[in-house]
Amino acid sequence: MADNPATDRITVRHQSSGEVIDIARAAAPFFPDYEQIDSAGRRVAEHKSSSDKKGD
Amino acid sequence: MSDVMNDGNVAAWFVASIADISGPKAATEIGATSTLALHTRATPDGLKVPASTDNIDNSKLGSTFTTHVVGRRKFDGLSVKYQVGDQTTDKTFDTTLVYKAQGFLVVRRGIAVTQAPAAGDSVEVYPVMCEEPIITDPTPNSIQEKTVNFQLTGDARSASNPATLVA
Numbered sequence: 618m619a620d621n622p623a624t625d626r627i628t629v630r631h632q633s634s635g636e637v638i639d640i641a642r643a644a645a646p647f648f649p650d651y652e653q654i655d656s657a658g659r660r661v662a663e664h665k666s667s668s669d670k671k672g673d
Numbered sequence: 674m675s676d677v678m679n680d681g682n683v684a685a686w687f688v689a690s691i692a693d694i695s696g697p698k699a700a701t702e703i704g705a706t707s708t709l710a711l712h713t714r715a716t717p718d719g720l721k722v723p724a725s726t727d728n729i730d731n732s733k734l735g736s737t738f739t740t741h742v743v744g745r746r747k748f749d750g751l752s753v754k755y756q757v758g759d760q761t762t763d764k765t766f767d768t769t770l771v772y773k774a775q776g777f778l779v780v781r782r783g784i785a786v787t788q789a790p791a792a793g794d795s796v797e798v799y800p801v802m803c804e805e806p807i808i809t810d811p812t813p814n815s816i817q818e819k820t821v822n823f824q825l826t827g828d829a830r831s832a833s834n835p836a837t838l839v840a
Binding site: 621638640641643644646647648649650 | 687689690705707761765768769771773774775776
């Protein structure tokens, strides 16, 4: 199956409240207070929410 | 004729990150890959930016008039209504404009939407958070539509004090 950031889902956790939600990978930049976690609840470092910025 | 036409001349974007809302960066912030160009799928009357202003009663005992001065500004009812599409770029609207998504609603008026955002463009900037999308009830002969209401989350650069895009 093709990699599709618009529909691929990731699990993210709010950094202060701990709230866990599923979002589209493409939407990650719009959840700046959340960090991606894996199925075991461990933080996934490479999915920073601001990672798609083209640079200043 | 000097009237400013709306048709084709209102652009709106949902932008993930803006460091300085008085001067958003045209290329790297408005032009970020995550930015949604809302005008590409919004209905012709689908952009709502309803400003209103509270008032403060400053009437005096010695006067026979009720008087007011202006109070706080608010934007209750900020929203965008868009047509649902089935292409990958269309689906990004459905997956980005979701409950609790945060970003900046940027509106540019009076410039053709075909013109890319550029330094010097005057824009309104509203820091917002999305409410739960509302799917329009189906009717005969209709396209599926969604309305996303926004809550204003911070001070805006509204029409009376717009921002200016920088390079």
